[in-house]
Amino acid sequence: MASHGIEVKDLFKIFGPHGEKFIDAVKKGMSKTELNEKHGHVLGLNDINISMPAGKIQVVMGLSGSGKSTLIRHINRLIDPTVGSVVYEGADVCQMSKTELLDFRRHKTAMVFQKFALLPHRTVVENTIFGLEIQGIDKKDARKRSLRWIERVGLGGFEDHYPNQLSGGMQQRVGLARALANDADILLMDEAFSALDPLIRTDMQAVLLDIQDELKKTVVFITHDLDEALRLGDRIAILRDGEVIQQGSGQEIVLNPADAYIADFIKEVNRGRVISVSTIMSRQPIGETTKVEIKPDDRLETAAQAMTDREENRANVRDNSGNLVGSLDLKDTIRAMVTAATH
């Protein structure tokens, strides 16, 4: 399990030949449009501060052009920041020397890409070995590790196929196996599932959640899809025009959208899958009048299902240590599931 989070602090990125010149102006509030029109520079990231928790999935969400892909590339410094820092295990990635950076990329991070970025001239197993080969790990050992991960992502039997013999979903499984074989604590996923069909995407999300359950890596997941963000994210940061406009858990964002933009975003969300029982339950258990018991961190959808299955209108809430902590009414549950947050 990953023991360290990633601290992104005061990060600015201005694209253009003299980005550093405009930092002060941007800090004083120069807009993206003004910077672009008057000075020909593009504001990529504006004062990003995100504390990404260890062993959890941090989702960064935003539409195209919001700077999310730029942000994830700062974590392994595929893009250099204009100013700011990315701290991991007490070291600032942005200050690392070339060799330190190579070492950091080899041993601490692994990345999965939107367009898979597999090596077309190598078979599945040779692709999966790639990171280990770069680390200089013994071929035999590397092959053994790779085969295990190929099996784990459900590609057993396809070891000797070439990427262009595989479907998109299978190719991204190779991308995931390649990243996991690296055995790094940080897993960077840049719109990893965006290019896949909806069904295969859901499938891959399940694979990721399953693996994360076991490995507890520090995952940074980029997406433009709110449903995906809510399903995967322990924490979510929403980016617009290079700025973080809201961050928190999925439930926090759905219940208290920071502005009209986000409120608009979450309108279509299936709230029953986001809001947990503990958020709306009453603190009073109702004793023996119901046989249905649910957990505080169950989602409303599950709770509603449990009650309707048993044809009950109420349920007791029992926490993991076995104490009754409250109760839930079916009517309240359905009300919370269907009313959009007003703003």
Next chain:
Amino acid sequence: MDWLFEFPEMSREGLRDLKKGIDEAFQAFGREYGEGIEGFFDPLLAFLVWFEKLMLATPWPLMIIILAALVYAGARSWAMVIGTVLVLLLAGYLGMWEDTMRTLSIISVATIICIVIGIPLGIIMSKSDRLQSVVTPALDFMQTVPSFVYLIPIVMLLGIGRVPGLIAVCIYAIPPVVRLTNLGIRLVDQDVLEAADAFGASPTQKMLTVQLPLALPNIFAGINQTIMMALAMVVVAALIGVQGLGSEVLKAVNNQYLALGMFNGAAILAIAIVFDRVSQKFGKRLQKHSEVLHG
């Protein structure tokens, strides 16, 4: 109005002096450094002579077996092997065995030299835009200037013989392999390069595991073109003393021997076809991964 129709050219004396000046300067340079330059190429000459002798000294049946094996190793095609053996037998039967061996020897050496110099140059070029902007016009120059023009200084410096011939062939034949190595590396998908970076590949690792393997089809197209251009230079190289099929063609032109010219020309053509098909098939085999598509 005379000046309108009379081009204001340099005076005769001036022009003569200018040409004389250039000639004399180059001759002085030749006297000063000619021997040194010749000495520099001595190992090459020794290698050329050794290789040619080796090919001529090998018994012809053994030579045919070796060449057939090479063709099979490259093309994996029995049809190609049979074709090659027939061509060699016919060339030998028509009295061109030795000249064919001489030509094969110089083409092989020229190709090896072009590859040994050309691929590293292409690699460096792909990494530096500045170098590319210098080398590209030089390559254009080498391909465009009529070969007879650069034969003159080569002959003035090194005289007539195998080495100047080989240099002339290489000057003409090296551009494709340099160009296509450079291009092939530059065309490698940016996404894949980024992935290599993300996994912490050093520039050398990136070159060896990603860029060169993915550039290989282009590099092979370059090698193929280089071989073809080297063969095209065989007759020109014969002008400055390279023995082989080319010199026979030259003899045929000078004496109006139609049959001799046709036979030797056909032999050059046959060698070209064999080289071309074998190197193309070999290049294709290297990209077998791109042939099988997900259906």
